[in-house]
Amino acid sequence: MTMTQEPANVQTTEDAKGGRMSTEGTRPEAAADQGGRAAVVPGAVGGADLVIENVSKRFAAFTAVDDLSLTIPSGSFFALLGPSGCGKSTTLRIVAGLEQPSEGTLRIGDEDVTDLPSHRRPVNTVFQSYALFPHMSVLDNVAFGLKQRKVADAVARAKEALELVELGHLANRRPAQLSGGQQQRVALARAVVNRPQVLLLDEPLGALDMKLRRQMQVELKQIQIELGLTFVHVTHDQEEAMTMADVVAVMNHGRIEQMGAPRELYELPKTAFVANFLGKSNLMHGKVVGRDGDYLQVEAAGGLQRVRADRAVAETGDVVLGVRPEKMRIFTAGEETVPAGHNRLDGTIVDASFTGVSTEYLVEVPGVGTVGTFTQNMGQVTGKAGEPAVMCWDPDFTFGLAGDDDVAAGAAERDA
Numbered sequence: 001m002t003m004t005q006e007p008a009n010v011q012t013t014e015d016a017k018g019g020r021m022s023t024e025g026t027r028p029e030a031a032a033d034q035g036g037r038a039a040v041v042p043g044a045v046g047g048a049d050l051v052i053e054n055v056s057k058r059f060a061a062f063t064a065v066d067d068l069s070l071t072i073p074s075g076s077f078f079a080l081l082g083p084s085g086c087g088k089s090t091t092l093r094i095v096a097g098l099e100q101p102s103e104g105t106l107r108i109g110d111e112d113v114t115d116l117p118s119h120r121r122p123v124n125t126v127f128q129s130y131a132l133f134p135h136m137s138v139l140d141n142v143a144f145g146l147k148q149r150k151v152a153d154a155v156a157r158a159k160e161a162l163e164l165v166e167l168g169h170l171a172n173r174r175p176a177q178l179s180g181g182q183q184q185r186v187a188l189a190r191a192v193v194n195r196p197q198v199l200l201l202d203e204p205l206g207a208l209d210m211k212l213r214r215q216m217q218v219e220l221k222q223i224q225i226e227l228g229l230t231f232v233h234v235t236h237d238q239e240e241a242m243t244m245a246d247v248v249a250v251m252n253h254g255r256i257e258q259m260g261a262p263r264e265l266y267e268l269p270k271t272a273f274v275a276n277f278l279g280k281s282n283l284m285h286g287k288v289v290g291r292d293g294d295y296l297q298v299e300a301a302g303g304l305q306r307v308r309a310d311r312a313v314a315e316t317g318d319v320v321l322g323v324r325p326e327k328m329r330i331f332t333a334g335e336e337t338v339p340a341g342h343n344r345l346d347g348t349i350v351d352a353s354f355t356g357v358s359t360e361y362l363v364e365v366p367g368v369g370t371v372g373t374f375t376q377n378m379g380q381v382t383g384k385a386g387e388p389a390v391m392c393w394d395p396d397f398t399f400g401l402a403g404d405d406d407v408a409a410g411a412a413e414r415d416a
């Protein structure tokens with residue numbers, strides 16, 4: 001592919017009237033360069049709050065983004081996580097200005113950017129496809145946008161950006177002479193060389209193999225911390241979102257199901273979709289039948305289970321109880337030592353898979369279905385398929401969801 005012009009996502013920092021951006025006042029690192037445009041001093045730390053208010057996007061009768069409101073704080077690493085088709089790329093494209101919202105407004109810092117064309121927004125996007133110019137050196141690729149705008153120290157800034165992604169030594173190569181991971185770093189250097197206030201990343205690591213992907217996740221996070229920029233990262237990879245982001249928003253059908261720090265979302269999901277899509281959960285229907293101090297007593301799986309009231313979305317009536325597989329212990333029936341007050345399930349092992357580090361069990365529990373758990377390999381053998389088993393867990397690990405929630409929601413999407 002030969003590209004003859006700067007990609008549309010490359011930022012300029014002029015506003016629509018041709019003057020400097022009004023956000024300059026909030027960015028001490030901004031300074032005038034040639035041509036009267038705003039420039040950013042290399043090495044300075046930037047970033048701005050991104051505020052999305054009541055944004056919807058309809059394609060004919062189909063609603064891809066449904067009344068989305070959120071604030072992404074300056075300098076944070078934010079992940080939009082969701083299955084294919086949930087509307088995350090459309091959201092990113094709206095922020096980038098590549099798609100116009102049907103309704104709603106967007107602000108970056110103090111600036112309403114809803115009607116600003118893409119190239120006038122203080123954002124840059126890194127896509128899964130690197131879109132590098134094949135006939136140019138790595139350095140020229142990174143310097144291209146700055147040179148187009150006649151920025152005085154374009155080459156020096158491009159070199160600095162290449163150093164940031166640890167590719168300074170390959171500046172004279174052509175993209176075809178780089179690995180996929182290296183090409184993606186060049187794309188990243190090209191995106192950050194202007195120091196945009198918000199960097200958008202649309203599945204940027206999607207084309208890389210798993211090992212490189214994990215390595216790049218760590219590096220991207222380090223670069224974000226170093227730059228202090230607001231990063232908005234779109235991914236369908238749960239582990240990627242949790243590893244990298246300060247805040248994760250789980251999207252489903254154009255809406256945010258839940259938003260929070262990765263640990264908070266994982267430990268206390270508020271919907272079955274989040275419980276199943278972000279890691280695995282064992283979910284079971286139950287009914288609140290009483291209260292014991294801080295705990296709700298719930299009739300479920302043929303016994304009385306407990307959940308802390310402050311970890312349940314409803315305190316009366318039908319509920320769905322959930323627990324993560326790693327929070328449970330499993331015993332061969334008759335050999336169980338279930339601590340007092342712990343929740344308990346009785347069932348029959350249908351599969352025991354030894355994986356080296358652990359043994360993973362699938363246990364059929366009457367009234368619940370298949371429950372998954374595992375034990376770390378400490379040399380013990382707990383049981384095999386066909387044998388009765390007992391599982392238990394500390395009730396403090398239980399979470400309570402709405403009684404009419406679909407216990408299968410999000411599981412198929414997670415495994416897709």
Ligand SMILES: Nc1ncnc2c1ncn2[C@@H]1O[C@H](COP(=O)(O)OP(=O)(O)OP(=O)(O)O)[C@@H](O)[C@H]1O
Binds near residue numbers: 059087088090236
């Ligand atoms: N230009 C368009 N015209 C019609 N429908 C569209 C258009 N762009 C996106 N859609 C639809 O909007 C929905 C959301 O698309 P979007 O690309 O935002 O999803 P996504 O969550 O990023 O998924 P993926 O991970 O597969 O890219 C999809 O059902 C998609 O088919």
